[in-house]
Amino acid sequence: MTTTTFPVAAAPAARTGNKLGLLFANLYVLGMCGTIGGAYLFQFGLWEYPCPMCLLQRMFMLLSALGPALIIHRSRKGTVTTRDTASGWGWAIVCALLGSTVSITQVLMHIVPPDPGYAGALFGLHLYTWAAITFAAAVLAAGIALVLTHESEPLDAATATPALRGLGTVSLYLLAFFAVSNLVACFFLQGFHWQMPGDPTGYAFFTDLF
Amino acid sequence: MYTLLFLLIALCVLATFRDWSRRARLLMWSATLVLSVLAFVPHILAHTFHLAL
Numbered sequence: 372m373t374t375t376t377f378p379v380a381a382a383p384a385a386r387t388g389n390k391l392g393l394l395f396a397n398l399y400v401l402g403m404c405g406t407i408g409g410a411y412l413f414q415f416g417l418w419e420y421p422c423p424m425c426l427l428q429r430m431f432m433l434l435s436a437l438g439p440a441l442i443i444h445r446s447r448k449g450t451v452t453t454r455d456t457a458s459g460w461g462w463a464i465v466c467a468l469l470g471s472t473v474s475i476t477q478v479l480m481h482i483v484p485p486d487p488g489y490a491g492a493l494f495g496l497h498l499y500t501w502a503a504i505t506f507a508a509a510v511l512a513a514g515i516a517l518v519l520t521h522e523s524e525p526l527d528a529a530t531a532t533p534a535l536r537g538l539g540t541v542s543l544y545l546l547a548f549f550a551v552s553n554l555v556a557c558f559f560l561q562g563f564h565w566q567m568p569g570d571p572t573g574y575a576f577f578t579d580l581f
Numbered sequence: 582m583y584t585l586l587f588l589l590i591a592l593c594v595l596a597t598f599r600d601w602s603r604r605a606r607l608l609m610w611s612a613t614l615v616l617s618v619l620a621f622v623p624h625i626l627a628h629t630f631h632l633a634l
Contacts (some may be wrong), residue, residue, distance in 0.1 A: 548593045554587035
């Protein structure tokens with residue numbers, strides 16, 4: 372029996388658009404991590420404890436970053452299919468939209484005067500307002516990336532320059548760091564209680580212990 | 582409850598970095614997302630917004 376072989380099309384060479392697409396994925400992950408990092412400054416620098424809805428917004432930021440993180444991870448290993456690229460950005464949009472509902476709900480909870488809002492403000496806006504802006508920007512960014520998938524998908528491992536590869540390492544490690552550190556911080560904040568108070572005043576694990 | 586959700590998110594990150602099968606990874610991601618949404622619902626139901634929507 373003879374075997375028929377078909378010529379396999381060579382993978383297209385990476386162009387600037389493909390590199391920029393990979394950079395964009397990194398910036399998305401770093402943007403989400405940076406936002407959570409800003410919340411950490413309030414939590415650990417100013418001792419302003421995150422409320423349950425604040426924690427939910429962090430969750431949706433982490434979940435949203437998973438999509439581009441998958442794209443970055445796949446691009447380091449081998450070929451990133453168009454399917455992976457599209458589903459990664461689509462996932463980012465879904466999570467960012469759901470996260471924005473949490474942020475907007477919290478804005479509406481405190482919008483009626485004379486409610487002073489929850490916790491401190493940064494440049495005149497509370498953190499949940501900044502989160503709503505972040506989620507809106509994330510939806511726009513991921514949507515643009517989806518529209519430009521054909522021009523900007525990372526293709527394969529050869530797309531990344533050494534600098535982009537290093538940036539990818541940083542992005543993925545940062546995402547893992549914020550996922551694990553939020554788990555630890557939330558455990559200390561909530562302790563062994565199933566529910567959290569709406570306005571936490573301390574780390575329940577330690578206050579229960581001592 | 583929120584600790585468990587963050588644990589699930591950490592597992593989602595693990596599923597991404599450890600190259601789980603597409604089916605397992607999407608199942609993990611989707612379950613975590615649905616549970617996060619469900620955790621949010623009581624906050625809307627329990628709150629009176631005093632807004633004319």
